Structure formats: structure tokens, C-alpha cells
Amino acid sequence: xxxxxxxxxxxxxxxxxxxxxxxxxxxxxxxxxxxxxxxxxxxxxxxxxxxxxxxxxxxxxxxxxxxxxxxxxxxxxxxxxxxxxxxxxxxxxxxxxxxxxxxxxxxxxxxxxxxxxxxxxxxxxxxxxxxxxxxxxxxxxxxxxxxxxxxxxxxxxxxxxxxxxxxxxxxxxxxxxxxxxxxxxxxxxxxxxxxxxxxxxxxxxxxxxxxxxxxxxxxxxxxxxxxxxxxxxxxxxxxxxxxxxxxxxxxxxxxxxxxxxxxxxxxxxxxxxxxxxxxxxxxxxxxxxxxxxxxxxxxxxxxxxxxxxxxxxxxxxxxxxxxxxxxxxxxxxxxxxxxxxxxxxxxx
Ligand code: XIL
Numbered sequence: 206x207x208x209x210x211x212x213x214x215x216x217x218x219x220x221x222x223x224x225x226x227x228x229x230x231x232x233x234x235x236x237x238x239x240x241x242x243x244x245x246x247x248x249x250x251x252x253x254x255x256x257x258x259x260x261x262x263x264x265x266x267x268x269x270x271x272x273x274x275x276x277x278x279x280x281x282x283x284x285x286x287x288x289x290x291x292x293x294x295x296x297x298x299x300x301x302x303x304x305x306x307x308x309x310x311x312x313x314x315x316x317x318x319x320x321x322x323x324x325x326x327x328x329x330x331x332x333x334x335x336x337x338x339x340x341x342x343x344x345x346x347x348x349x350x351x352x353x354x355x356x357x358x359x360x361x362x363x364x365x366x367x368x369x370x371x372x373x374x375x376x377x378x379x380x381x382x383x384x385x386x387x388x389x390x391x392x393x394x395x396x397x398x399x400x401x402x403x404x405x406x407x408x409x410x411x412x413x414x415x416x417x418x419x420x421x422x423x424x425x426x427x428x429x430x431x432x433x434x435x436x437x438x439x440x441x442x443x444x445x446x447x448x449x450x451x452x453x454x455x456x457x458x459x460x461x462x463x464x465x466x467x468x469x470x471x472x473x474x475x476x477x478x479x480x481x482x483x484x485x486x487x488x489x490x491x492x493x494x495x496x497x498x499x500x501x502x503x504x505x506x507x508x509x510x511x512x513x514x515x516x517x518x519x520x521x522x523x524x525x526x527x528x529x530x531x532x533x534x535x536x537x538x539x540x541x542x543x544x545x546x547x548x549x550x551x552x553x
Pocket of ligand 1: 270271355432462519523
């Protein structure tokens, strides 16, 4: 056996032994009163046993980090590729987990062919409808809820985002997408997912008014997704307000992509110091507390982390940032923050 394999095997065995000593009451997911989720990557589930083990053990709701996005699942106009997303769905169903679909319409997850589509606006809309309905029908009865539209608003929330969908279909495109989604799977929980309300009051108010407007017009919306890619310096008051204000809509509230960045200013030589760990732990505790207090129980759709362990985080890969934003360290061991949150949740 070469050295690397030997070391990985030892780490794996060590982690399993650590887990074996824990009773089921020591699992965060068993102590919270709502689903606890993580987004996952299909390849990691397949190749990394620890990843698979922790995803299965610690979470009861699963989101595909990327494999249900349009550029992956519908890469050409007349070709769908469900293979990777199906493998995530199989994993989740086999292990009795809820599946949250992410995401049907997102400017940044759009397939190239649709961005470059040469047909008329009417034909473009028709392609969007076909996409939404084909994907939803494929997963009907398996996927419980969908982020129908992701990131509808502009960066600071003062308008609808200027993107291929608003240009081709008009600013009202989101309402139309919800209607098509509801038609495809009337039982699915339909969610509008957004980011940035924890630092922009304007964006928070915009999201809230859209939700109220949809309800008034009987557009079938059932939930609001709050991404919460939070930074240690984000203000406590605005995090709490986000949950309080959005709860007023009566819709389900999903913290849909949680991570807490300790290197929010992107310092190239950042170190994960004890004081940063402390600030991060406090933020995680604040978020779990606020979710319990501000969101009525029947509206709590769950808290979903954006992947499993620190070395799986999108922040390292996409932004090349030194980050440690999750509850599991690079070896899939629970970090002290996990135990602090667990302790807090147990004390309720
Ligand atoms: C990110 C993934 O984590 C990355 O792997 C991918 O390269 C880009 O997308 N908001 C969202 C998610 O709604 O879909 C994004 O996921 C992160 C920001």
C-alpha cells in the first residue's frame, strides 16, 4: 500500500471510530426540529467514502450543489443529461432523505445554447417552459421542492436583475416560471431563492414585497430561500431581521446555502485563528437561534449547508479564497462549532 492510501485509510478508520462512539442524540440533525441539509457533489459521493458517510450520517435533506443546474442537466437544446443528478437523487432516496431541487432558472446556471438562442422571444419563453417542465416531470414524486428562480434581483436589490431572462421575457418572468412549475408538478413546493438580504435592507424589502405581490396575485409560491453565505462581520441585527421580515409572508423559509466565511475580506495569507473560530461559532449559533425564534415552526423548511467539509467549499474553488466556512474540517471531523451549536440546540 502506498503511503497516501495508508494515511487516508487511517483517517477514515479514525473518523468512523469517532462516530461510532457518538449516540444518535449527539447528532445535530436529531436535535433540531427541522430538516438539516447539505448540498452535495455527485462525484464526491462516488469517490470519497468519508464524504458519503458524513453526508448520510449528518443530514436528512439533500440539495445538488451543481448537477441540477441547467448547464449540467440540459447542456444542449435537445439533450438532457440526468445521470449525475439521478445519482444524487438515488443516494438521497435510498437513505430516506428529502430532496430539494436547485435550481430551474438562474442567470448564472443557464446553458450556453439558451444564452445564444437565436429564435424569437416567444420561442425563447417556450424553451424555458419546456426546460422547467421536463426537469420537474423527470423528478416528480422524488424531489419535494424546487428553487424555481434563483437570484431574481440585482446585486443591491434595487431592480430585477438584468439578465437573459428579463431581457427576453420581461421583468415579470419569475411569475411565469412559477405558473409553469406548478402546472408540471402541482404537489411540489415552489421556492424563490435569493442572496444578500443579510447585508442589504433594500434587497430584503424587495424580496418581501415580491412575495406579498405573488400571494396577492395567487402566483403559486410556497417558500423563500435565503442563501446566507454569511461573513463573520455581517451584522447580527440584519441577519435576524431577514428571518423576521420574510417570515411575515407566512411562506416557508429555507436557509438554503449556509456557510460562514471567516476570511470575508479575502486576505491571501489568512489564518484560521482561535478568535476567528470563536466569531464563526457565534455566527452559527446566532443563525440557529434566530431561525428557531423568528421563524414559526410550521414555516421552518430547514437549514441547508453549502456542501459538507471545509475542503469541499465552493469558496476555495470558485474564488480561490482561504476559507474554513463549514462545520466539518478538512478531514470530515466535526469542528468545535458543531458541538457548540449542538449544545445550544439541546438546551432549548
Ligand atoms: C456555486 C457552486 O457551489 C459552485 O461549485 C459553482 O461553481 C458555482 O455555483 N449561489 C447559488 C449556488 O445559488 O448555486 C452557487 O453554487 C453559490 C451561490
